[in-house]
Amino acid sequence: MRNDKKLILVVDDEDDIREILAETLAGLGFEYITASDGEEAIGYLDQHHDIIDVVICDLKMPKVSGDEVIAYGAKNYPLIPIIILTGFAQLDMALDHIRLGAFDYMTKPFRVKELLFLLKRALEMRQLQEDKINYQNTLEIKIEEATQALHDQVVQTVSSFILAIEAKDRYTQGHSKRVAEYSVLMAKKLGLSEDDQADLHYAAQLHDIGKIGISEQLLNKPGRLNVVEYETIKTHPSKGVKILEPLDFLGHLLPAVEFHHEWYDGNGYPRGLAKEEIPFMARIIAVCDTFDAMTSERSYRKPLPLKIAIQEIKDGSGTQFDPQVVTAFLEVFKETLEPKMISQKAP
Numbered sequence: 001m002r003n004d005k006k007l008i009l010v011v012d013d014e015d016d017i018r019e020i021l022a023e024t025l026a027g028l029g030f031e032y033i034t035a036s037d038g039e040e041a042i043g044y045l046d047q048h049h050d051i052i053d054v055v056i057c058d059l060k061m062p063k064v065s066g067d068e069v070i071a072y073g074a075k076n077y078p079l080i081p082i083i084i085l086t087g088f089a090q091l092d093m094a095l096d097h098i099r100l101g102a103f104d105y106m107t108k109p110f111r112v113k114e115l116l117f118l119l120k121r122a123l124e125m126r127q128l129q130e131d132k133i134n135y136q137n138t139l140e141i142k143i144e145e146a147t148q149a150l151h152d153q154v155v156q157t158v159s160s161f162i163l164a165i166e167a168k169d170r171y172t173q174g175h176s177k178r179v180a181e182y183s184v185l186m187a188k189k190l191g192l193s194e195d196d197q198a199d200l201h202y203a204a205q206l207h208d209i210g211k212i213g214i215s216e217q218l219l220n221k222p223g224r225l226n227v228v229e230y231e232t233i234k235t236h237p238s239k240g241v242k243i244l245e246p247l248d249f250l251g252h253l254l255p256a257v258e259f260h261h262e263w264y265d266g267n268g269y270p271r272g273l274a275k276e277e278i279p280f281m282a283r284i285i286a287v288c289d290t291f292d293a294m295t296s297e298r299s300y301r302k303p304l305p306l307k308i309a310i311q312e313i314k315d316g317s318g319t320q321f322d323p324q325v326v327t328a329f330l331e332v333f334k335e336t337l338e339p340k341m342i343s344q345k346a347p
């Protein structure tokens with residue numbers, strides 16, 4: 001918390017003037033620090049810029065001059081107003097310095113009334129600028145929150161379609177939701193940024209959205225699919241991209257949706273991409289998707305035992321799956337999924 005008393009940095013090489021200014025400021029209820037040349041002033045600014053409210057600065061000083069202090073302050077600490085202290089002879093220069101970023105000027109010998117007036121105006125201007133910055137920041141945060149809420153809502157609406165489709169078939173019910181849940185655990189394990197975690201959550205929730213474009217009979221068909229049926233099912237990633245394309249804010253997630261059935265060795269679909277050609281998020285979703293498919297009941301089989309499902313994931317490392325993702329998945333499984341799934345199964 002800043003003290004109520006405002007802190008003024010007084011910069012002048014003449015001892016008398018510094019002392020008079022300091023005494024006057026104290027009498028007017030200000031706190032002050034003094035510097036006897038520009039170099040010292042810049043040092044104070046660097047060290048105490050967060051508590052200095054206003055600078056009063058002489059122009060003609062040895063070593064580092066007043067104009068250098070003004071230029072430095074205006075560049076690095078633009079919120080701190082600098083009042084120039086100048087003799088009549090330097091008035092032209094004073095005006096030039098105002099153009100350089102100084103707030104105003106005061107002639108020597110100064111009058112107390114004038115000093116107080118200038119300080120008040122400088123402090124008011126500073127307050128206005130701080131208020132403006134705070135207002136802009138608050139506004140930006142509010143806009144960001146509102147946009148995020150809107151995006152969440154749109155994703156919820158879109159994913160509710162896939163949830164509805166899954167709900168028609170008790171064997172796939174909740175699949176996308178679980179894949180999203182596993183993917184977020186994976187994102188954390190793999191050290192993805194918070195933004196990437198949120199993106200992966202969206203992408204995993206929506207990865208099968210293209211199934212909206214596939215007939216229900218085919219999606220829910222018990223038993224093996226013939227070649228034509230399988231080719232139709234294989235169109236769901238591209239159909240998903242078509243569905244999501246109009247939603248601009250999801251544009252960067254489309255590759256994760258489109259390529260979640262690619263294989264690490266290039267034997268997947270739709271394009272036969274391999275290794276790093278497959279987007280990282282798609283490689284993560286691929287493992288989570290397959291694991292959930294194996295551990296959920298299907299019309300033609302019971303859920304596979306966890307041990308066998310995990311063995312399948314291990315066996316797919318380097319062929320179907322990215323080995324790095326498999327390693328992370330095995331850790332996530334051991335730490336989080338296995339204990340949870342075992343406790344859910346327990347009577």
Ligand SMILES: [Fe+2]
Nearest residue numbers: 207208260261
């Ligand atoms: Fe899929």
